[in-house]
Amino acid sequence: MTEARPGDAEASRGQSQVGDTVKDSKDSNPAPEPAVATPTVVVAGGGTAGHIEPAMALADAVLRLRPGARVVALGTERGLENQLVPARGYPLELVPPVPMPRKPTVDLLRLPGKVLNSVRRTREVLDRVGADVVVGFGGYVSLPAYLAARGRVPIVVHEANLHAGLANKVGARFAAKVVAAAAGTALPGAEVVGIPLRQSITKLDRAALRAEARRHFGLDPDAPTVLVFGGSQGARSINTAVSQAAGRFAEAGVSVLHAHGPKNTLVVQEFPGRPPYVPVPYLERMDLAYAAADLVVCRSGAMTVAEVSAVGLPAVFVPLPHGNGEQALNAGPAVEAAAALLVPDEELTSDKVAELVVPLVTDPERLSRMSAAAVGLGHREADEVLAGMVLDQAERRGR
Known part of the structure; x- marks a missing residue:
């Protein structure tokens, strides 16, 4: 290493002096x-x-x-x-x-x-x-x-x-x-x-944190819960399709935690007496968001796929439609392992959400199988x- 840190020279000089003293006194200790x-x-x-x-x-x-x-x-x-x-x-x-x-x-x-x-x-x-x-x-x-x-x-x-x-x-x-x-x-x-x-993700015990996580976000403690996000800045197509299906989620007794992005606004109709649909600009505590959820609807950036797989969360991936198709490739192993589903961005509509996501999040047996498949992925x-x-x-x- 080319540059000494503060204190290195003093430490080095002190050890040299100790060594000289030891040598002069012919001490047997090195x-x-x-x-x-x-x-x-x-x-x-x-x-x-x-x-x-x-x-x-x-x-x-x-x-x-x-x-x-x-x-x-x-x-x-x-x-x-x-x-x-x-x-x-x-x-x-x-x-x-x-x-x-x-x-x-x-x-x-x-x-x-x-x-x-x-x-x-x-x-x-x-x-x-x-x-x-x-x-x-x-x-x-x-x-x-x-x-x-x-x-x-x-x-x-x-x-x-x-x-x-x-x-x-x-x-x-x-x-x-x-x-x-x-x-x-x-x-x-x-x-x-x-x-x-992060270890907060790789060592996350979703079941143990579920009650705390749902209290943290103001979600129903017992309702099936969908986590929705589109990356750090949000995703307009996901925001539109999922929020327009709010009524269908309410009818099915499903709670939603939706991170729409700090630069986006999301107005969702409230349904009194039904599990809440909770919109937030950004998720500071992804560990709690994952713990609160039974299913996630999100983009499939490499980091997102790795985290979702590590925590064993079933997913509906909606790859970014731009670029060189890398997000669809990222989702491939999870889809092949039956841990996730893939929906092209252009096919994501409120009707698609109602037909695909609502039945899935209310099927605990299928979610359990998907979760087990997800845990086996990743490093x-x-x-x-x-x-x-x-x-x-x-x-x-x-x-």
Whole structure:
């Protein structure tokens, strides 16, 4: 490791003096070994919760395995990391993002200059914090992190999707280690470890927390309950279809917890005497949301699929209709295992919700079978497995 932490020099000098004294007095006890400097791990995964949450789960695991380690997150001034990272207690360093234009525009001509500026600023951060290893999870902040670390600091790339993004494709070319959430990624030499998840998710006992969770959200304590969300920003198609089926849920005695997104509004008709339909902008406590639910209707981002499978929650996945089809691929293993159903976004209507979701959430035997199938999916120890790899790369650098 190239940079001593505060106190390292004093500790080193103290041990040297003790060793000299021991030698002079011809004491039979050997001199203590020099203290090993604690590593600094820099995680780059800003932009969306799908990039940030695995980075934070890894950070937690690093500190469990090496309590004296330091973890610093990279982000941009507009990313969701500005809320999520400080809330988890980790320092956040902001660098200029490098968004890639999707079409040939004047922005493409400005790209080299933006990349060079962002790499320079990121390199300054890596030098200042004394980075021993950089771990990237894709997204705008990962590309400058990879380029800044190249040839200076070991790089570990984590790819959550089968179709890797540009940043991870670049980073994988000179990474010391490339890992993936599932088999089949196109990144060469990728080792499958799963997606790092918080222990509040991997160790969640849904049944034990159910009563507390339903009280927390103001849900009916006994009614079948559907959890609905569309990612950190919500999903308009899911919001519209599910909320318009509120009457059908009420008639069937079903309660709904619906996270519609902080920038969206959701007005739902109340049905006195029926289980409540509870709309919320955002779910701060996903563990309690999962514990409260019997079924989830949601997008199928890689992080979401991993969490839903880990807690054994039956799902109706509605893949994002844009992009390269990666969300449908993410849902594939759960659907094949009969742990989930898949509904294309264009087919999701209030009638579809009434015909599919209402009968499913009121069928406890089928839900039980789906839940058992979900538990067998995923990699619950991915956070500590990846943390071990990251710490190993940091230690190799220090040798």
